[in-house]
Each structure stands twice: as structure tokens, then as C-alpha cells.
Amino acid sequence: MKRKKCSSVLAILLLVSAVSAFSQGELWRQVEVIRTDKGVPHIRAENLRAAGYALAWLQLEDHGPGTAMNVLRASGRGALVLGYEAIEADLVNRRFRDRHLQGYDKLQKETRDVYEGFAAGVNRFIELNPEKFPPGMPKDMTGRDVSCLEIVAPNARKVRDLIAKLNPAAAPQRSALDGDEEGEGPDDGSNAWALAPSRTKSGKAILLRNPHLNWNAGYYEAHMTVPGVIDFYGDFRIGGPFAVIGGFNKDLGFSTTNNAQDLDQFYALDADPAKADHYLFDGGSVPLKRDLVTTQFKNGDGVSSETREFWSTPLGPVVYRGGGKIYIMKYAGDGEYRAGEQFLRMMRAKSLAEWKDAMRMRARLTSNFTYADRAGNIFYVWNASLPKLPHPPTDETTAVSARKTADVWTEYVPFDSLPQFLNPAGGYVHNENSSPHYTNVRTPVNTVDAYPNFEPARLSLRSQLALQLIDNDEKFSLEDIVRLKHNYRALTADRVKPDLIAAVKGSNPNAETASALELIEKWDNTASAESRGSVLFQIWWTHYSGIRPPERQQPFPESQRFAKVWTTAEPLTTPSGLADKKRAVGSFAWAIDEIKRRHGAVDVAWGDVHRVRRGKVDVPIGGCGNDLGCFRIMGFTRADDGKMIANSGDCWVIAVEFGDTPRAYSVLAYGQSPLPTSPYHADQAEMFAKGEMKKVAFTRADIDAGAIVRFRPGEKK
Numbered sequence: 001m002k003r004k005k006c007s008s009v010l011a012i013l014l015l016v017s018a019v020s021a022f023s024q025g026e027l028w029r030q031v032e033v034i035r036t037d038k039g040v041p042h043i044r045a046e047n048l049r050a051a052g053y054a055l056a057w058l059q060l061e062d063h064g065p066g067t068a069m070n071v072l073r074a075s076g077r078g079a080l081v082l083g084y085e086a087i088e089a090d091l092v093n094r095r096f097r098d099r100h101l102q103g104y105d106k107l108q109k110e111t112r113d114v115y116e117g118f119a120a121g122v123n124r125f126i127e128l129n130p131e132k133f134p135p136g137m138p139k140d141m142t143g144r145d146v147s148c149l150e151i152v153a154p155n156a157r158k159v160r161d162l163i164a165k166l167n168p169a170a171a172p173q174r175s176a177l178d179g180d181e182e183g184e185g186p187d188d189g190s191n192a193w194a195l196a197p198s199r200t201k202s203g204k205a206i207l208l209r210n211p212h213l214n215w216n217a218g219y220y221e222a223h224m225t226v227p228g229v230i231d232f233y234g235d236f237r238i239g240g241p242f243a244v245i246g247g248f249n250k251d252l253g254f255s256t257t258n259n260a261q262d263l264d265q266f267y268a269l270d271a272d273p274a275k276a277d278h279y280l281f282d283g284g285s286v287p288l289k290r291d292l293v294t295t296q297f298k299n300g301d302g303v304s305s306e307t308r309e310f311w312s313t314p315l316g317p318v319v320y321r322g323g324g325k326i327y328i329m330k331y332a333g334d335g336e337y338r339a340g341e342q343f344l345r346m347m348r349a350k351s352l353a354e355w356k357d358a359m360r361m362r363a364r365l366t367s368n369f370t371y372a373d374r375a376g377n378i379f380y381v382w383n384a385s386l387p388k389l390p391h392p393p394t395d396e397t398t399a400v401s402a403r404k405t406a407d408v409w410t411e412y413v414p415f416d417s418l419p420q421f422l423n424p425a426g427g428y429v430h431n432e433n434s435s436p437h438y439t440n441v442r443t444p445v446n447t448v449d450a451y452p453n454f455e456p457a458r459l460s461l462r463s464q465l466a467l468q469l470i471d472n473d474e475k476f477s478l479e480d481i482v483r484l485k486h487n488y489r490a491l492t493a494d495r496v497k498p499d500l501i502a503a504v505k506g507s508n509p510n511a512e513t514a515s516a517l518e519l520i521e522k523w524d525n526t527a528s529a530e531s532r533g534s535v536l537f538q539i540w541w542t543h544y545s546g547i548r549p550p551e552r553q554q555p556f557p558e559s560q561r562f563a564k565v566w567t568t569a570e571p572l573t574t575p576s577g578l579a580d581k582k583r584a585v586g587s588f589a590w591a592i593d594e595i596k597r598r599h600g601a602v603d604v605a606w607g608d609v610h611r612v613r614r615g616k617v618d619v620p621i622g623g624c625g626n627d628l629g630c631f632r633i634m635g636f637t638r639a640d641d642g643k644m645i646a647n648s649g650d651c652w653v654i655a656v657e658f659g660d661t662p663r664a665y666s667v668l669a670y671g672q673s674p675l676p677t678s679p680y681h682a683d684q685a686e687m688f689a690k691g692e693m694k695k696v697a698f699t700r701a702d703i704d705a706g707a708i709v710r711f712r713p714g715e716k717k
Contacts, residue, residue, distance in 0.1 A: 056121025529607025
């Protein structure tokens with residue numbers, strides 16, 4: 001009897017093992033991918049694990065090995081494949097990995113299923129395509145490794161700046177770990193609108209999502225469906241399953257825009273003079289925690305290891321010790337492991353209440369969120385896991401003295417106290433990376449002065465132009481919103497051109513200057529592809545503003561450019577006028593010579609200079625940067641032939657109307673793939689340049705009708 005019982009148990013264990021092996025190795029059987037117009041992939045999976053598997057495969061197929069390398073680094077093993085240059089990233093990940101993974105088993109099963117499926121998709125792609133990866137690339141990634149993509153580490157730039165202030169000789173050099181934070185470039189950011197049913201011709205809410213970052217930011221348009229579990233269409237940023245996601249399901253949609261928030265604080269603790277590696281706190285002596293982190297790296301044909309020492313406190317990691325002080329950084333997100341779970345809940349939400357419940361997790365630390373739904377709600381929240389400070393705010397490199405718990409922040413500002421708007425008067429909310437104060441100018445922002453570390457009031461020219469477009473009583477169709485999105489007005493010209501014309505006319509101009517000024521007078525103040533005068537104005541404004549790289553990367557302060565700077569007293573009409581008309585006249589003369597030198601004529605069209613070049617596509621494009629006050633943000637780099645080639649700004653744009661079935665248009669400027677050999681590399685470039693967008697296939701019937709290819713990713717042949 002005992003032997004029979006053991007045999008039964010063994011049989012069950014073998015069956016479980018076989019099922020597990022099947023689910024890991026045969027996930028391709030549980031998912032189909034259908035590509036529609038422009039190669040957009042629609043994932044139809046039997047479960048979330050298979051959906052995550054397919055998403056990983058698609059990212060690797062369309063964008064190359066970067067996603068797998070991200071997961072490798074998150075596992076802390078990058079240097080074993082890439083060599084010593086990857087060791088710093090490994091050390092950071094290993095330092096925080098153990099703490100992060102303490103929460104892994106607490107995640108909802110649905111979230112773990114996506115992570116584990118994603119890891120399986122990475123492994124399967126590596127197994128079948130080893131030639132795309134460096135020698136020794138492992139194919140044993142796990143869901144835990146994928147979850148470590150969510151690790152929040154201290155802000156390396158701020159740490160470096162603090163140390164440079166305290167002891168310049170000890171300041172670490174900038175490293176690849178610092179990266180480039182979104183929002184730091186002059187044209188980084190996004191636009192987002194939500195219009196209530198009262199403001200639309202159909203009586204249905206409309207959402208516009210319009211991020212604009214460098215064209216290597218990895219926006220990836222996709223549709224994930226698991227029957228009864230998820231049906232979400234949006235952007236899945238390359239590199240992992242849950243990055244900054246925006247999009248829609250049949251009930252609601254949301255968009256992110258970067259906001260300005262301060263999520264960390266340096267504190268100076270008193271070192272205990274009687275005990276080494278202790279600090280005085282809450283009336284006692286507290287030991288620092290010492291961790292030795294060892295990682296291995298590829299050393300030629302061999303393997304070597306390196307160990308680093310790190311110190312920390314329950315308040316946060318130690319970043320510097322000196323002068324009798326121990327400096328620590330306490331930052332939002334320290335130990336947070338639920339960001340993916342929050343996004344998955346938001347993607348699956350069926351109502352505003354469910355969506356806000358997900359937002360209250362506070363696992364997504366930053367970003368404005370703009371929202372619309374089928375029930376007709378529109379909503380905006382200035383989201384931040386914002387420290388509730390027990391002391392006045394400081395600048396980035398000032399450390400607050402802390403001797404007791406009451407001296408440091410220990411909780412976030414409550415979610416419901418964050419600036420937010422629900423169905424405001426006027427029927428719209430908008431954000432273009434300005435402060436929340438003017439999200440709807442007909443309704444004062446709530447609680448904005450309740451906490452001293454809220455973002456201060458500011459309203460960019462881009463935001464002011466947005467308000468000119470939608471702060472009215474017009475009703476818009478979805479197609480109208482697509483048209484407004486591609487408005488090419490350069491609001492800076494409206495504000496300063498009259499002063500420029502008057503100043504140049506008053507300078508007794510020669511015939512050539514007078515002719516050039518006449519061109520400016522006739523110019524329609526847009527950066528449309530066909531506009532003439534816009535190139536001359538842009539060259540003049542850049543010179544007048546002091547943007548003369550490499551010696552000056554940043555413009556002169558606003559007070560040296562405009563006669564009237566932006567003020568809260570006149571938020572919709574300032575800045576305006578020219579601060580230095582004599583300099584303006586001199587810059588205009590310089591600009592005439594410069595435009596002839598660069599382009600051969602003063603009246604060259606914007607689109608003759610500004611181009612989209614991708615694959616075999618070489619076409620004119622309209623749009624300009626924040627400095628000219630455009631809503632359609634475009635950034636350019638100069639080619640060898642002197643043309644300005646689009647490389648940043650508008651990238652993924654989607655507009656969706658929430659009826660019984662969502663109706664949407666989208667465009668992804670750089671296509672589904674950066675790989676020149678892909679058929680989806682340049683197939684949206686000309687459409688994008690013309691301000692056109694494709695219809696989104698969302699329903700099963702539309703997807704099947706528009707299918708151009710069907711396959712099971714990683715299928716055994």
C-alpha cells in the first residue's frame with residue numbers, strides 16, 4: 001500500500017512538472033499575433049503568461065536584442081556577458097535586488113504571470129536566435145529578473161552634485177548609470193487633452209495622447225487581449241512589460257505627461273563620536289548597515305569578480321560621510337516593487353473608481369495623468385509620490401539636519417490632496433508639461449497651496465497655444481482633434497514679431513534687410529512645411545536668444561529675451577515683446593547672412609530645410625521646438641547636406657473617442673521597428689510628416705479584416 005501511494009504521489013509530481021514545462025516551453029501554442037496596417041501587433045493570448053511571452057518576443061523581433069540585454073542587466077549578470085564596462089550597472093542592481101525581490105511573492109498572480117511569461121519569451125527568442133546576441137548570453141531569465149526592471153535607485157546626478165558641493169575632490173564622475181532623464185531636454189515632454197461629451201459633436205468623451213521624446217525612446221504600439229482578463233491598446237515601451245504606458249480599453253483610456261516634482265531629500269545625521277559607523281538618532285546610537293556586494297565579470301576567456309562596500313540606514317542609503325556627518329538620501333520609491341501591478345490594474349480597470357483605486361497604490365511615482373472614459377468622465381491628476389515634508393523645502397543639494405524621526409519625512413502627500421480636476425466647467429482638461437494650475441482655466445486648481453513642495457505655477461507658450469485651441473465653446477469631432485493636433489502655429493512669433501518689425505524699420509535698413517523684413521511681415525507665423533519666413537525667423541530667434549552652441553547651450557534668461565516675462569497676473573498673454581531691440585536688429589542682420597550661407601536664399605520654405613528621412617522616405621515636415629512656441633513639437637539634427645532631419649519630438653500620437661466601441665486614430669513616426677531591414681521601419685514616416693494618422697483596428701472583426709500576417713511567436717518548426 002505504501003509503495004502504491006508513493007507511486008501515486010510520484011505520478012502527480014511528474015504530471016505537475018510536465019504541465020509546468022509545457023507552460024514554460026510551449027507558450028507559443030497559447031498565443032497568436034495578428035499584424036494589421038503598418039505592422040501593429042495584436043496579441044491574442046489564452047492567459048497573461050502567454051501574453052507577456054508574446055510581448056517580449058515582439059519587442060525583440062522588432063527592436064533587436066535591447067530588451068533581452070535590459071533583463072540581463074536587471075539580473076545582475078550583464079558584466080558576465082559584456083565585460084567590465086557593465087559592472088557598475090550590475091553592482092547597482094545587485095545592491096537593491098534582494099530588497100526588491102522580498103515583495104515579489106506578494107504581487108498579484110496576474111502580475112507575476114506577465115513577468116514570468118515575458119522572461120519565457122526572452123529565453124525563447126535567445127534560444128532560437130543566438131546569433132543576435134553576444135557569446136555566452138544566458139537563456140534562463142526569470143520573472144524575478146524581469147520584475148527587477150522596476151527597481152528605483154537613488155538619483156545619481158543629485159548624489160554626484162551633493163558630493164561635489166561638500167567635497168569637490170571626492171565628486172564621482174558622471175557615468176552611464178546617470179542616463180538622460182525624460183523631461184530634461186528642451187523639447188522633451190508630451191501633450192494630452194481630454195474633452196467631455198459636452199464638447200464633442202458625438203456626445204462622447206475624447207482623449208488625445210501625444211508624447212514627444214527622442215526617436216530612440218522606444219514607443220511601441222501594440223494591442224494585448226486575453227478573453228475576460230484584458231483588452232488594452234496602447235504604447236508598450238521597449239525594454240520590459242511595464243514602462244510608462246498609456247492607451248485605452250473599451251471603457252476608458254489614459255495618457256501621461258512629465259511633471260516637475262521633488263521626490264527625494266538629503267539628510268545630515270550626526271556621526272557618533274564614540275562608536276565607529278554609528279549615528280545619533282532618536283536619543284540613541286544606531287549602527288549603519290554594511291553590505292558587501294560581489295559581482296562577476298567576463299575577463300577575456302576567464303571570469304573575475306569584484307566586491308564593493310555599501311552602507312545604508314533605515315532612512316535611506318548613505319551617499320557621503322565627512323565633517324562629522326553621515327549624509328543619506330531618503331527618496332520616494334525606495335523598496336517599491338508594485339509599479340507593474342499598478343499599471344496592469346489601470347489597464348484592466350472598467351471605471352473611473354477602479355482606475356483611481358489603482359492610482360492610489362502610489363507605485364507609479366510621477367507623471368501627470370489625463371483620463372477619459374465611456375461613461376463621459378474626464379479627469380486629470382498631478383500625480384507624484386510626493387514626500388510630506390516636516391520642514392521647509394530645500395534646493396537639490398541642501399541636506400537637512402536630522403536628529404529624530406520627526407525631522408524626516410515618513411509619508412506621502414495623500415493622493416486626494418494632489419491637484420486634480422474631475423469634469424470641470426468648460427468640458428476639457430489639458431497638460432503640456434506645465435504646472436497643474438491652468439489645467440482648466442475656468443476652474444481654480446484645488447489644494448495647490450496646501451503643501452509647500454507642490455510644483456510652482458508656470459504656463460509655457462505650448463500650453464498657452466493649446467488653450468487657444470480648446471478653451472472655447474466649440475464642439476469637436478475626433479477628426480477635428482486630429483487636425484488641431486497638427487496645428488503649426490509658432491506662438492513666439494505672435495508675441496515678438498511686432499516689436500521686431502518696428503525695431504528693424506526704425507534702424508534705417510538697407511534694401512536687402514527691408515526685403516527680408518517684408519518676408520517676415522507676410523509670414524503667417526507658422527512652421528508649416530510650406531511656410532516662407534519661418535526659417536529666417538527661427539535663425540534670428542535662436543541668435544537673439546543666445547543659443548549658440550557649443551559655447552552656450554541654454555538661452556538667455558527670459559528677462560533678457562522678452563520685454564514682459566511670464567506672470568501669474570497675465571498667464572495667457574505673457575511673455576511678450578523684445579527686451580533688447582538693438583540686439584534684435586543686430587541678430588536680424590546676422591540671420592540674413594546666415595540663412596543665405598546655409599540655404600542659398602532668404603525665402604527658403606520650412607519644408608525645404610526640415611525633413612523626415614527614414615529608409616527611402618525623404619519628405620518635408622512642419623513643426624518646431626518649444627523655443628518657438630509650437631504645439632506640434634519637432635526636434636532636428638543637421639545632416640551633412642545642411643538639411644535639418646527630424647530625430648525627436650512627436651513620435652506616437654493617438655486620439656480615441658469612447659463610444660460603445662472605441663474609435664481611434666494613431667501614428668508612430670518611426671514605425672514599429674528601428675531595423676532598416678524591417679518592412680515596418682519607414683512605412684509610417686511619410687504619413688506622419690503629412691500630419692495624417694491611420695485608423696486603429698480594435699474590435700476582433702476589424703483586426704481579422706485587416707490582418708496582413710498571423711503567426712505564433714517562437715513556434716516550433
